[in-house]
Amino acid sequence: MKTEIRFTHKSLVESSKSGDRNSQYQLYELYVDAMYNIGMRFLGVKEDAEDIVQDSFVDAFKNLHSFKYESTFGAWLKRIVINKSLNHLKVKRLPLAAMDDHEYHLTEEIHNDPVDAIDIQKVKMGIEKLPLGYKNIINLYLLEGFDHIEIGEVLGITTSTSKSQYHRAKKKLVEIINTL
Structure with a gap:
């Protein structure tokens, strides 16, 4: 087929x-x-x-x-x-979330990540509440399947910025979901 x-x-x-x-x-x-x-x-x-x-x-x-x-x-x-x-x-001049050089902590981990236990509606609502830059990174990485190199090319950012933004977006998403 x-x-x-x-x-x-x-x-x-x-x-x-x-x-x-x-x-x-x-x-x-x-x-x-x-x-x-x-x-x-x-x-x-x-x-x-x-x-x-x-x-x-x-x-x-x-x-x-x-x-x-x-x-x-x-x-x-x-x-x-x-x-x-x-x-x-x-x-529309909606930039990625601003980041200072000292904020690149690629080893930042989210422990006890509760996302697996949450229904998809809360995840969707959480993604909608993310700042635009974070939302774009989450959409590209998780939903569209782009890797960080591709995201960097598409958004005009470095691979490490993409990774850092993704980790921050994921952490912010968990925080938002926990308040829903």
């Missing part, structure tokens, strides 16, 4: 590269909901997420000739949506 789906998607991508609007619409239908959910996780505003998703599809179809199957079409499109979402946030 996976090869069938992969083949179908590849044929849709190839047809879309040729300008076939029907194939483009089918790809859009396959991915629009997932891409919207990603946009919402980062932006939190329905209209902004919708705009970002539309812009992402337009850019993806314009640049489809550069898609070389080094990843799945969905992963490629997801990266576009994430980058556009983060750029949108930068335009």
Whole structure:
């Protein structure tokens, strides 16, 4: 079944590269909901997420000739949506949480981490209450599966800053969840 789906998607991508609007619409239908959910996780505003998703599809179809199957079409499109979402946030001038040089404590551990015992709704509510920079790091690392090197590239920060921000975000998330 996976090869069938992969083949179908590849044929849709190839047809879309040729300008076939029907194939483009089918790809859009396959991915629009997932891409919207990603946009919402980062932006939190329905209209902004919708705009970002539309812009992402337009850019993806314009640049489809550069898609070389080094990843799945969905992963490629997801990266576009994430980058556009983060750029949108930068335009709004919503920076990562400020950190001083003396705050880089990468060995900081969270002991007796109660997150495993908490239902997913509290975790989602906790993520929504995080400062934007922390929320972005949590979304990229935990939900989107990026590693710290990739996060650094996407956000324009160092790998150690990504790690430090992630540990702080995780600690802050636990604090928030414990107050819910």
